[in-house]
Amino acid sequence: MTKHTYDMGVVGNCAFLALIGTDTAVRWLCWPRFDSSFVFGSLLDERKGGEYSVRPVAADFSSKQYYVQNTNVLCTEITTADGSYRVTDFAPRFLQYERYYKPLMFIRKIEPLEGTPRVRVACRPVGEYGEQELTRRRSSNHIAFLGMEEEIRLTTNIPLTYVLDEEDFVLNETKYLVLTYGAPLEAPLESTAERFLVSTVAYWRQWVKSTSISNFHQTVVIRSALALKIHQYEDTGAIIAASTTSLPEAPGSTRNWDYRFCWMRDTYYILTAFNNIGHSEELERYFHFIANISTKVEDKYQPLYGIGGQSKLVEKELPLAGYLGNQPVRIGNDAYTHIQNDVYGQVLVALLPLYVDCRFQDPGRPTPLALVEESLRLIEATMDQPDAGLWEFRHIAQKHCYTYLFHWAGSHAALQVARSVGNAELEAKARRLLKVSQEHIEACFDAERGAYTNAIGSENLDASTIQLITMGYLDPNSERTKHHLAELEKELKTPEGLFYRYRHPDDFGTPETTFLICSFWYVEALACVGRLDEAVAEFEQLITYTNHLGLLSEDVDAKTGSQWGNFPQAYSHVGLVNAAYRIAKKLDKPNFVG
Incomplete structure (x- = not known):
């Protein structure tokens, strides 16, 4: 092939x-x-x-x-x-x-x-x-x-x-x-x-001159930053996952989705990327898009919204030939109807700088505490509710480890806000939910394998649990972290260093292609645990999967190196920017710019 x-x-x-x-x-x-x-x-x-x-x-x-x-x-x-x-x-x-x-x-x-x-x-x-x-x-x-x-x-x-x-x-x-x-x-x-x-x-x-980028593979990071920038719809601040619809995750897979919307699950990673390259203007626009969504929420956040904040994104199929004959061609995305409970933590982490980062504080425009209180309330309300998870399973609901990680991260963010404004009641609630979230994460731990599974009661592993390391939940120097990473490598890593999201069947069968951002998460994890030479080598392998201009797709076929999925994929470029930043900080070279 x-x-x-x-x-x-x-x-x-x-x-x-x-x-x-x-x-x-x-x-x-x-x-x-x-x-x-x-x-x-x-x-x-x-x-x-x-x-x-x-x-x-x-x-x-x-x-x-x-x-x-x-x-x-x-x-x-x-x-x-x-x-x-x-x-x-x-x-x-x-x-x-x-x-x-x-x-x-x-x-x-x-x-x-x-x-x-x-x-x-x-x-x-x-x-x-x-x-x-x-x-x-x-x-x-x-x-x-x-x-x-x-x-x-x-x-x-x-x-x-x-x-x-x-x-x-x-x-x-x-x-x-x-x-x-x-x-x-x-x-x-x-x-x-x-x-x-x-x-x-x-x-x-x-x-580009105003970006904070190290000399570590600077050219590819600049291209990723430039690609990410133009995926922001500046009028509202929304950032879309990709500019296209219905480019297949693998040929003949029917996994052809419309990605021209703003996913709440991407929030933390996108904000981290813009923060890592020192661009606060894009950060602030995105903050306000999220804040605007937050004021409209009644009982739950959706996994994704339209770039104008629309909540109804009805999915339908079009009578088009499809990319290289791949059908169906879809517009809209039914994932807006899904239950995806990590979004509350994503929102809290996203809104945190508006309360605690001096760059974004404006005495003339106070940010209402109600946004934090409501998101924390939703974390509490959904703590024991199964959801579709990060990968938006259409007919599978579980109590996902990744969801609890963001309950934990969101509670931690709320705790910081509570301290900064001196709200004792909010602080007590955040502390309690932090503890409960941790208990649920630990319920996903498989002691026999020494790894965290994708959900409570499940035997399956999932690349999203790499984030337990990169987000600071696990001590990068602990034996538990090393064992967890080793098990993920054994089950999800290809010989080429690419990572599958998971290998168990979902609504459409078993995934055929690897998901690029998971591979960049793996690079970050290697840097976190001190395997820096491997992190650099893996990163340098991953950047060979760009096209002739340095642009990344969503998915890669490990055997052929083929690009698949929507393109260019903002999420993949976010992964590259964040992985390069993590490695550069670890290398700690004196010529770090910014």
């Missing part, structure tokens, strides 16, 4: 994301939001997905794709027998009038590099996940695509006839394509596109 990789780059500006193939085709772009219908979606259906490309006429060509260093600006160079050209793709983002300018505007700059290459430009956006064909209206210097709520407009200095007829032409000077949703470009085309490009490159480079 050949190695499968996602040969695409991602661009974005915290308002939208686009995936561009090595042939310049825009394989995925949703407008006006991350979770809207695609306007270009050939990733899931070549026929219904529309097209936006600057392809060479020659069938025989080579391609090179790369990012402008330390930016989310993507370049694709195409070389044919006739000549070569470069397409520079970016979503404008920069500071203007004391706020970030991040329009629904996708800019493509096409430059001839050598010879006389012939190209063909196609632009055919669609609506309603390919069910709606848009009407074209030709104007003097642009093409309007009509039929959606707002107009999509292509402004270009390429003869419109060539674009409308998809006729090839010789590229002998620089051309520009500016695609907009809603507000169109009403400024000079060439000078504006160049100014936006220069400003966007400058913005991303300044953002």
Whole structure:
């Protein structure tokens, strides 16, 4: 079996994301939001997905794709027998009038590099996940695509006839394509596109300069940080798990899910990642998204929410061909109906800095203590309730060790808040729940194997229990920790150093691919227990599973190294950032930056 990789780059500006193939085709772009219908979606259906490309006429060509260093600006160079050209793709983002300018505007700059290459430009956006064909209206210097709520407009200095007829032409000077949703470009085309490009490159480079990153594999950490950044929907602060839907966890598995939502289970890891790279602005926006969700909760938190805070994310299947024929294609995610009780601890850990970190305290905007009290109440109410667990089993409910770990972590966070505000009643309750949570975690311990199982009364092991080590529940120097880690390695680790989430059957059979973030958790655990050389070696193996641009998928086939699952996966990049940080701190080199 050949190695499968996602040969695409991602661009974005915290308002939208686009995936561009090595042939310049825009394989995925949703407008006006991350979770809207695609306007270009050939990733899931070549026929219904529309097209936006600057392809060479020659069938025989080579391609090179790369990012402008330390930016989310993507370049694709195409070389044919006739000549070569470069397409520079970016979503404008920069500071203007004391706020970030991040329009629904996708800019493509096409430059001839050598010879006389012939190209063909196609632009055919669609609506309603390919069910709606848009009407074209030709104007003097642009093409309007009509039929959606707002107009999509292509402004270009390429003869419109060539674009409308998809006729090839010789590229002998620089051309520009500016695609907009809603507000169109009403400024000079060439000078504006160049100014936006220069400003966007400058913005991303300044953002990278302001990160706190060690010299340990700095390049891959920077790429992960940049990828993670554009998965934040800045308007509300939500961070999505991935920009895509229905890319299969393994071919033919039917594990095809919509990940364009904000998972509460990711909260702790995402906040840790942004904190580790020293970016408080993204932290604060995310805090306020979580706080806004918290004020709307009545009886329980959901495992995930929409990027606008919506709670109803009805799952349905679409009549699309699917990625490489993998069906079903789903939008929405039924996991919003699940019981997943670790979320209360996740929320408490997430909100903690608003109460105890001086960087986020604003005397003019007090953070209500009710948010902490309510989350702690929900921990108490669900302490003995089975749930779907971290991996969102659809028809299996257990009392999961991981859930109790976050009950423990959440109670610990509430205890810190109570101390900081001098609330004795809250402190007493937090202490009591801390103790009860610990008792439930210990009920998962299998003394015969010397390991913590995934749930009370279960014999199965689960990679999520690695977090008992990395979150400080277990003493990293204890024999119990060493035994627990050894048992996890024996059952869940592949010879390549990758980790399965679990190996027991679930609602869809036994998982076929490994889950990348579990492998990064393992690296962190190795660093925690002092096996630093192994941690470095494992980390260096894991970064070989990126695509040609340093982007990570959700899952990896251990035997072939193939990428599977939604892409790029923010969760995987979070894992990389946190593992690199943990190793760098342990190495404790004097050249640590930040």
